[in-house]
């Protein structure tokens with residue numbers, strides 16, 4: 298990276314890092330993306346991003362933003378056999394075993410694997426003239442000036458044997474290193490106050506196995522996925538998805554309930570789901586991977602916006618700022634929303650003001666956090682702060698979903714909010730409330746569920 302011109306460094310080449318690099322390429326002369334993994338053109342799960350083994354649904358809002366940042370991506374993926382459909386008709390959504398009424402929503406659902414999506418974004422980001430990558434490189438720490446009030450670059454070190462640590466000067470450093478971000482520790486090292494954190498402990502385990510198609514019986518057909526969302530009355534969940542070249546089944550259990558990572562145990566767990574069609578589809582299918590597990594103890598929201606004086610020249614994005622229980626499928630979309638915020642705060646010759654950036658980032662994180670953390674707190678064993686709003690939402694949303702089983706307008710309202718297209722207030726509009734309380738189908742008790750999406 299040249300010493301001349303304005304430099305930006307992005308720490309981490311996951312979804313948030315790639316989206317940040319895309320946006321910063323419009324504003325900086327040079328953008329260096331640093332990642333500890335050997336990235337190459339890999340289309341499979343990476344060592345430092347092990348969540349890539351598991352199904353990653355891209356919510357409608359995330360799809361809209363990513364397609365705008367990378368025009369033609371949907372067509373490119375579709376041409377490579379990635380299934381595409383409508384969120385309301387191509388997915389079966391089940392809560393407590395009850396399916397939402399299928400209805401067209403106009404919201405596009407596209408189903409690449411997470412590593413494939415990352416590969417396609419990485420190819421496009423690599424092709425941007427200002428962007429270069431430092432792969433297989435560890436981030437060692439920040440460079441600072443003015444007694445720690447300004448970040449002026451980073452220290453990095455290639456993982457190759459004998460490589461020396463080197464300093465990279467930058468006008469802006471964006472931390473997109475994911476949930477394990479070191480920024481809170483770095484700021485503490487600069488003598489800044491502790492970054493306040495909110496946590497909701499859910500003790501979740503995902504286990505995923507891929508299968509060769511065709512499935513027999515096949516509950517998906519030419520659709521995209523069958524989604525069984527955990528609810529307090531039925532707390533095991535799963536997504537069975539059709540990908541470009543295979544089927545993938547992610548099972549999950551919460552509060553210490555762990556889907557086994559041996560095939561017989563995996564299938565036994567699948568047999569206990571509230572949606573029997575999922576087990577029926579895979580029990581005779583040929584597995585093409587060994588089941589692999591990922592443990593996710595808690596959602597974590599780091600409240601950078603509350604710091605009185607965050608250092609200039611350092612911003613935080615993606616899971617590094619806010620990591621959500623993955624069952625709601627929000628992480629990549631929130632990374633995209635954060636990249637949009639980054640775009641609004643940067644521009645040629647413009648220096649972002651961290652305080653204002655973090656305030657705006659907090660605004661876009663509010664709704665997904667309310668849906669995911671709030672939803673988790675509907676499970677009596679989940680640990681976190683239950684506000685009145687959380688309790689009211691957890692009483693209302695299950696009723697909405699029950700009514701949506703017989704009402705396409707309610708299904709659409711729910712999916713637009715869960716897809717982060719509409720704000721949570723949209724499901725509280727008078728027309729929706731009226732249908733939920735007075736016009737919905739009778740019979741069947743609410744699922745008393747927590748989940749919003751899957």
Ligand SMILES: Cc1cc2nc3c(=O)[nH]c(=O)nc-3n(C[C@H](O)[C@H](O)[C@H](O)COP(=O)(O)OP(=O)(O)OC[C@H]3O[C@@H](n4cnc5c(N)ncnc54)[C@H](O)[C@@H]3O)c2cc1C
Nearest residue numbers: 309311312313333345353354436475615616623626628629
């Ligand atoms: C099991 C599971 C399922 C999920 N399902 C979904 C889903 O359905 N939909 C969805 O939208 N989201 C899902 N997510 C969340 C999603 O993976 C993330 O929210 C999203 O990818 C954004 O992550 P990120 O880029 O911020 O961090 P990451 O993807 O974790 O990327 C961080 C990058 O930083 C690099 N890095 C970290 N530390 C260092 C260091 N010290 N030096 C050098 N490099 C470093 C890593 O190599 C990595 O490439 C899921 C997560 C999990 C765990």
